[in-house]
Amino acid sequence: MGFMEIGLLGPLVVTVRGTSVVPSASKPRQLLALLATNPGRELGMVAISDELWEDCPPGGPTAVVQTYVKQLRRNIAAALDPAEGSDAKEILSRGYTGYRLNMPVAGVDAHEFEAVSRQGRQALATGDSVEASRLLSAALSGWRGPAFDDVHTGPALRAEALRLEEVRLAVLEARITADLNLGRHAALVSELTALASLLPLQENLHAQLMLALHRCGRSSHALEVFRRLRGSCVQELGIEPSRRLQELHRSVLACDPVLDSPVPSLAAF
Template sequence: MEIGVLGPLVVRIDGTSVVPSAAKPRQMLALLAVNAGWDVNVTTLTEELWDSSPPSGPAGVVQTYVKQLRRAIAAALGPDHEREPKEVLSRSYAGYSLNMPTPVVEADVFQQLTGRGLRALAGGDDEVASKLLGEALGMWRGPVLADVRIGPALRAELLRLDEARRSALEGRITADLRLGRHAEVIGELLALTARFPLQENLHALLMLALYRCGRSWQALEIFRQLRASTVQELGIEPSQRVQQLHRAILAADPQLDTRVPSLAAF
């Protein structure tokens, strides 16, 4: 079984998709997929599908969706498969569960690569860190579950994966800056800081990249924009670490050529 959530939902058995076209069954399958191998109780399924406005007899509607999903699973398994649809989408006292031997879960592979990449970064192996984190980020096909309606349970997974993606991005860009690729990351950082105007680490990395490209005035302008955003939106000044970076750029501190602000303060 292949399970992919880093973009539109993918659930395949022996290469055949079992993702339904109807919105509610697809949403239910998505929740089962992100919890593959674990039981999801009917209460959680009900809250995900209907939030605070469930229909009368929601458990019966859930059972109807389960039957639809099992029909798709049966078609993908074929008549001679050793497993039955009720084994793949099973029911226990605790809830429903999606089960197949050794499933390939896209999000798990992403997190494994990210973990290895961040460990390499912490250990100073920047080439390996950049490569592994780049591979991890390359797995993303779009926003998490781009074609699925998101309810409370899936929203938590979406936030978790988006945070992991930002961590991988910061790590890969940090590795690239250490490797002297400052000119190559400026365009990407400009887009990221526009998307996340309050993310200090991204702004600090952009300030450093611009400074190392001889564009000090632009680095100082990025700080000004960040300060305006944090004061207006949060009512606070940028952190001391970013303010120290700002002062270091003003003073053309030689340490700027060797240190990366996401890892150490000036």
């Protein structure tokens, strides 16, 4: 276990020597989450105030932030070993314009998630679906829930949560592609069915579900997936599914043998 570990992919986790330093109060917790999202980077008072209060800062916001920082430092100091001579003010330091949480990004689960995900996508791009599935599955296993799940979020944290969720979804799609490449379509049907229900306008997941169902000999169900997606697109967005999905639909109708090839060619549709 490292000196400090940060978990953003779910409820906020910040530990020092294995002891949690996350406060129970909402605003100090939000400040800690903001600093933990930017390890080693000084955040100015303007950025901190915008996150904590948006357009309605209190009178004397600097003094209020200083109070929150003192509380965070007390939590950090309580987790430190006095024999090591570490100082909470060195870990959560004051800079010229604001505050900085001094730790390497390697101790942040979101950084690890993205690093392993890049390796997995590279393996997928080079045709190593076994390694891609392993790496992408490992990356996704680090998620414990929605990012900042127990933190009240302002503009900066909301934007980061949305970014991380988009990355997570892309990694999930890549992992499913790797598993389809490996012929695991039968095992994927239940997962993809649930995902398509949760994300009724997400075309890539519906395309993957259509392919998995077709490969399981359930082409009629694959066509029904397209009909539901088309209904959602027309009703919610006023548009038809993309040409790619329409071409996949026609290929299922025609029982195109390319859909049964060992490596699916969804990118061609």
